Amino acid sequence: MAGRTFAEKILARASGVPSVRAGEVVEARPDLVFSHENTFLVNKSFSELGVGKLWDPDKIVIILDHRTPANNAQTAAVHSKIREIVKTYGIKRFYDSGEGICHQLIVEDRLASPGQLILGADSHTLTAGAIGAFATGIGATEMAGIWATGSIWLKVPETVQITLTGHLGKESYAKDVALHLLKKYGPSGADYKSVEFTGSALLELSISSRMVLCNMATEMGAKTAIVPADATTSSWFQETDLPTGDSVKSDHDAKIADKFQVVLDDVPPLVSGPHKIEDVRSVEEASGIHIDQAFVGTCTNGRLEDLMAVSRVLKGRKVAPGRRLIVAPASRRIMIDAIEMGAIRNIVASGGTVLPPGCGPCLGAHEGVLGPGEVCISSSNRNFRGRMGSQDSEIYLASPATVAASAVKGCIADPREMLSNDL
Amino acid sequence: MTSNARVWLFGDDVNTDMIIPGRYLDNYDPDHLASHAMEGVDPEFASKVSRGDVIVAGVNFGCGSSREQAVIALKHAGVQAVIAVSFARIFYRNSVNLGLPSIVSSDASRVFHSGDSVRLDLLSNSMESEDGSRKAALEPVPEYLAKILESGGLIPYLRSRLKS
Numbered sequence: 334m335a336g337r338t339f340a341e342k343i344l345a346r347a348s349g350v351p352s353v354r355a356g357e358v359v360e361a362r363p364d365l366v367f368s369h370e371n372t373f374l375v376n377k378s379f380s381e382l383g384v385g386k387l388w389d390p391d392k393i394v395i396i397l398d399h400r401t402p403a404n405n406a407q408t409a410a411v412h413s414k415i416r417e418i419v420k421t422y423g424i425k426r427f428y429d430s431g432e433g434i435c436h437q438l439i440v441e442d443r444l445a446s447p448g449q450l451i452l453g454a455d456s457h458t459l460t461a462g463a464i465g466a467f468a469t470g471i472g473a474t475e476m477a478g479i480w481a482t483g484s485i486w487l488k489v490p491e492t493v494q495i496t497l498t499g500h501l502g503k504e505s506y507a508k509d510v511a512l513h514l515l516k517k518y519g520p521s522g523a524d525y526k527s528v529e530f531t532g533s534a535l536l537e538l539s540i541s542s543r544m545v546l547c548n549m550a551t552e553m554g555a556k557t558a559i560v561p562a563d564a565t566t567s568s569w570f571q572e573t574d575l576p577t578g579d580s581v582k583s584d585h586d587a588k589i590a591d592k593f594q595v596v597l598d599d600v601p602p603l604v605s606g607p608h609k610i611e612d613v614r615s616v617e618e619a620s621g622i623h624i625d626q627a628f629v630g631t632c633t634n635g636r637l638e639d640l641m642a643v644s645r646v647l648k649g650r651k652v653a654p655g656r657r658l659i660v661a662p663a664s665r666r667i668m669i670d671a672i673e674m675g676a677i678r679n680i681v682a683s684g685g686t687v688l689p690p691g692c693g694p695c696l697g698a699h700e701g702v703l704g705p706g707e708v709c710i711s712s713s714n715r716n717f718r719g720r721m722g723s724q725d726s727e728i729y730l731a732s733p734a735t736v737a738a739s740a741v742k743g744c745i746a747d748p749r750e751m752l753s754n755d756l
Numbered sequence: 757m758t759s760n761a762r763v764w765l766f767g768d769d770v771n772t773d774m775i776i777p778g779r780y781l782d783n784y785d786p787d788h789l790a791s792h793a794m795e796g797v798d799p800e801f802a803s804k805v806s807r808g809d810v811i812v813a814g815v816n817f818g819c820g821s822s823r824e825q826a827v828i829a830l831k832h833a834g835v836q837a838v839i840a841v842s843f844a845r846i847f848y849r850n851s852v853n854l855g856l857p858s859i860v861s862s863d864a865s866r867v868f869h870s871g872d873s874v875r876l877d878l879l880s881n882s883m884e885s886e887d888g889s890r891k892a893a894l895e896p897v898p899e900y901l902a903k904i905l906e907s908g909g910l911i912p913y914l915r916s917r918l919k920s
Binding site: 381456524696719724 | 898909
């Protein structure tokens with residue numbers, strides 16, 4: 334009999350049965366759940382249930398990040414209502430406006446841990462898979478169901494294994510690997526699947542880089558994406574007794590539906606878009622395309638290593654005339670670290686604008702909305718038409734280094750060329 | 757139960773920013789959301805859609821964000837069902853949870869065109885043109901989810917379960 338996949342093990346434990354197989358529907362009890370501004374909708378549905386009491390306020394986390402600080406009076410009222418909700422229900426883990434992005438805080442504050450079942454009312458919940466949790470996105474109404482009952486139906490996913498070998502080349506990053514995978518396998522390439530990253534290259538990828546990979550697996554349709562906990566995970570948690578054994582890993586003879594391979598040496602800096610994530614080409618092919626705005630931030634690429642990459646590219650350079658560079662750290666902690674390490678100074682001195690921690694302009698709500706005919710290169714995860722503003726604007730996706738190089742040149746530019754001039 | 761419906765045909769990878777652009781999400785009023793339904797792909801949809809119309813689409817319908825407002829917008833605009841080759845998983849979950857049938861059909865998007873009048877029978881999983889000349893097979897909704905849909909969504913389903 335074949336062994337069990339990570340997904341099968343975690344969902345069996347969470348649903349209190351000895352074993353489950355891919356394809357089965359289970360009623361699982363999550364270890365941790367979270368929602369953002371859509372807590373407003375969660376609460377609306379929860380109120381309709383007439384239960385009154387939360388299943389377990391200690392397992393619920395609320396983070397305000399999508400429109401922070403409030404972009405208008407309506408949002409301000411939603412934020413106020415959510416502050417009232419957390420008080421009424423005794424939810425202690427509440428992150429108010431300005432603390433950062435939900436997916437960042439869940440990992441950064443060590444709320445997520447290996448082998449947990451984490452459900453977030455946001456599509457990029459997969460990000461927490463970077464530390465070995467089974468994390469997936471759900472809707473607001475079913476979050477209300479969890480608030481009331483502590484359980485939810487989930488289909489046990491099949492597993493796709495992505496093996497990463499080799500070494501990243503100059504100015505290639507985890508983001509480029511993710512775009513490479515999207516180009517190769519498309520926006521449905523991992524539909525409904527549990528993606529497991531494996532291979533020798535993981536040794537060279539930080540928790541931040543692993544978060545990029547798991548986060549972007551969302552765009553391939555994945556249900557969850559994990560990097561099994563290893564020595565990097567343990568040292569990040571500063572614990573030696575973290576579960577890193579068989580209980581949080583697929584068995585070697587588990588059933589794997591698909592196997593993908595990437596040799597990292599073959600991944601150059603890449604650019605995706607506009608409008609379609611899978612429309613990916615090398616930065617050389619895209620170079621010279623005019624941009625109006627460059628944005629670095631989001632749950633995908635707003636971490637310290639991203640801000641440091643931007644700072645390195647910008648040092649001694651200026652944002653091109655008539656262009657805007659906008660940088661939003663993914664959390665307050667990251668912002669403090671980036672201040673202490675001089676990155677924020679370099680960004681601001683080069684002509685960039687630094688936003689408070691949060692989702693920033695990624696979803697077109699505020700803080701850098703695009704006008705008709707404008708082009709943005711962004712370190713975010715989606716370049717759908719109209720996402721950041723006008724239906725007639727365009728979004729390209731790339732790594733923070735490529736975004737920064739493009740801000741300096743005023744058009745899409747190769748960070749390798751820019752840095753090769755540095756002695 | 758058979759109903760007559762008018763078809764709105766869309767392509768592959770219809771994402772949630774097409775269904776309801778992010779800039780409208782700060783107002784949770786269903787009528788406001790419905791007035792911008794599908795604006796990102798067809799700005800005239802919201803003003804022309806009639807109660808009972810169906811959306812027919814290709815692969816990966818509803819990809820992108822987890823925003824439940826995508827389903828709220830379609831439902832309140834009058835859409836009675838979405839029939840697609842495949843669905844993005846959170847959209848699919850949200851549609852079941854809010855009582856909007858999302859039905860898989862490998863051929864509906866090839867067989868039907870925008871403006872077609874069709875007879876839709878969600879109990880016998882059939883869809884055919886008014887004159888009966890064109891048909892598409894609909895995949896049955898999994899039993900567990902059919903119960904939620906029959907209750908009108910997750911909240912009424914849970915309400916009756918919590919009572920008993």
